[in-house]
Amino acid sequence: MDAGDLIRAAQAELLALDLDPDDLAALRKSMSDIRVALVVDIVGMDELGAYELAKTQACRLWAWPDLTEPRLDADEPEEIEGGVLRVGVLVGVTELPPIEAVRGACAVLENLSWSPPSTRTIAAHQAAYWTAVPRPSSGCVRIEVHAAPGLATITERRRQEMLADPAFAYMHDILRMP
Numbered sequence: 001m002d003a004g005d006l007i008r009a010a011q012a013e014l015l016a017l018d019l020d021p022d023d024l025a026a027l028r029k030s031m032s033d034i035r036v037a038l039v040v041d042i043v044g045m046d047e048l049g050a051y052e053l054a055k056t057q058a059c060r061l062w063a064w065p066d067l068t069e070p071r072l073d074a075d076e077p078e079e080i081e082g083g084v085l086r087v088g089v090l091v092g093v094t095e096l097p098p099i100e101a102v103r104g105a106c107a108v109l110e111n112l113s114w115s116p117p118s119t120r121t122i123a124a125h126q127a128a129y130w131t132a133v134p135r136p137s138s139g140c141v142r143i144e145v146h147a148a149p150g151l152a153t154i155t156e157r158r159r160q161e162m163l164a165d166p167a168f169a170y171m172h173d174i175l176r177m178p
Contacts, residue, residue: 009170033069033093036061036101037146042077042085044138050077054087057109057143061091064108066101069093084141094147098126101147106130109143121166124149 038061040054055074062070073090080086094101102117112130120127125148132141 032149034096034098034101034147034149036067036091036094036105038089038091039144039146040087040089040140041080041142042087042139043083043136043141045085047077047085050085050087053140054089057140058089058091061105061108064104066094066096066104067092068095096147098124098147098149102126102128102145105145105147109145112143114145120146120148120164122148122170 038054038058040050040057042050042053045053051074054077055072058072058074061067070092071090072092075088077085077087091105094104096104099117106112106114106128109130114128114130117126117128119125125146127144127146129142129144132139135141
């Protein structure tokens, strides 16, 4: 599928929602905030410990002056491979553009070597990551900082899944258009 096909499919999905104008306006508004989230991969801990460690990492960003609306919405840990637990955490809202938000958040999480920000599917979806080398026996092995517009009403894990789906990413982008 090329970009044109994805845009047409996204527009069709949006029409199929059959939203009244007020609901559509509310959905568009919910997608306008730039949200900052962490995805934390953890080893050597049980689910509760991983959950708490991920929230602790996210709370480090609350000192960031560009975080205009702190929130803390952590997903339940899920095992992704060989004992690695992944926890997604919505940190809050910023007024910065996504690429600036990723750079700023990475700067707050100092003493870690971050990848440069990169685009996911849509230019407004930015992410950077840090990976522990060498890998510890317990603790964080990878942290991703992600900044993208909105989606306040879903969990961070579901938001990540949706933004990774090209058809949804294009629908998301269409909803943000004036």
